[in-house]
Amino acid sequence: MDEVVARPAEGIGAARRVAIFGGSFNPPHVSHVLAVTYALSVAPVDAVVVVPVFQHPFAKELVPYEDRLEMCRLALGWIPSVEVSTVERELGGESLTLRTLEHLAAVHPGWSMRLLVGADVLPDLPKWHRFDRIAELAPPLVLGRAGIGSEGGAAHGLSAPEAVLPEVSSTEVRRALAAGDLEAVRWQVPRVVLEYALERGLYGVGRG
Ligand SMILES: Nc1ncnc2c1ncn2[C@@H]1O[C@H](COP(=O)(O)OP(=O)(O)OP(=O)(O)O)[C@@H](O)[C@H]1O
Numbered sequence: 001m002d003e004v005v006a007r008p009a010e011g012i013g014a015a016r017r018v019a020i021f022g023g024s025f026n027p028p029h030v031s032h033v034l035a036v037t038y039a040l041s042v043a044p045v046d047a048v049v050v051v052p053v054f055q056h057p058f059a060k061e062l063v064p065y066e067d068r069l070e071m072c073r074l075a076l077g078w079i080p081s082v083e084v085s086t087v088e089r090e091l092g093g094e095s096l097t098l099r100t101l102e103h104l105a106a107v108h109p110g111w112s113m114r115l116l117v118g119a120d121v122l123p124d125l126p127k128w129h130r131f132d133r134i135a136e137l138a139p140p141l142v143l144g145r146a147g148i149g150s151e152g153g154a155a156h157g158l159s160a161p162e163a164v165l166p167e168v169s170s171t172e173v174r175r176a177l178a179a180g181d182l183e184a185v186r187w188q189v190p191r192v193v194l195e196y197a198l199e200r201g202l203y204g205v206g207r208g
């Protein structure tokens, strides 16, 4: 049984058990919001650090970092015990998760880290840089994802639990926005994120 520790009232202050939640967040959606609150609710973590990826290791084409960072702040930054981190911008270059975790471990020696991921990353793990070492530094906390099994996780002793979060994905949100289908995304994206995307003309919508 994990020790029961009161959560700090604001920010992540004295948090010790910290979940690192990296992602493209292109754009952030409601299942990201629910993922951090769900993890804080059910997992033995006191705080979540959200890390928008600066330069994706798989060279994914993303809208500019500063826009994704701002959307993360709008979507997630208001949640108690959640912090949006610019660590990957500060490190620059290719955002390998191992490098990010090693940096955070050095800067915060008191942190006991977990890596928060959705089950869809499991099949990709063989392509990650030194996932064995990542799992030592920050044992993964896997969130179930609708329609995704545990394939790829077995090699690391990981399995996907039942999905409880809504079946929302950034890919589908981008597709709907590009098609101008705002109604489809209204219940999938935080209102402030949608307003920001429209204002900035991201994903082929809005004023540009
Ligand atoms: N609906 C969801 N349920 C569980 N985990 C999710 C869900 N959506 C995203 N995640 C997890 O959140 C993290 C960041 O996700 P990401 O920013 O890539 O969003 P995404 O919806 O998976 O995007 P895309 O559709 O572009 O792949 C990943 O670990 C991902 O698995």
Ligand SMILES: O=C(O)c1ccc[n+]([C@@H]2O[C@H](COP(=O)([O-])O)[C@@H](O)[C@H]2O)c1
Pocket: 021, 022, 023, 024, 025, 051, 053, 056, 057, 058, 095, 096, 097, 098, 121, 127, 128, 129, 130
């Ligand atoms: O370090 C790696 O090799 C690596 C390979 C692929 C993805 N990641 C990280 O996994 C997180 C989720 O990525 P994604 O593509 O689901 O948004 C994000 O923080 C990425 O930087 C990390």
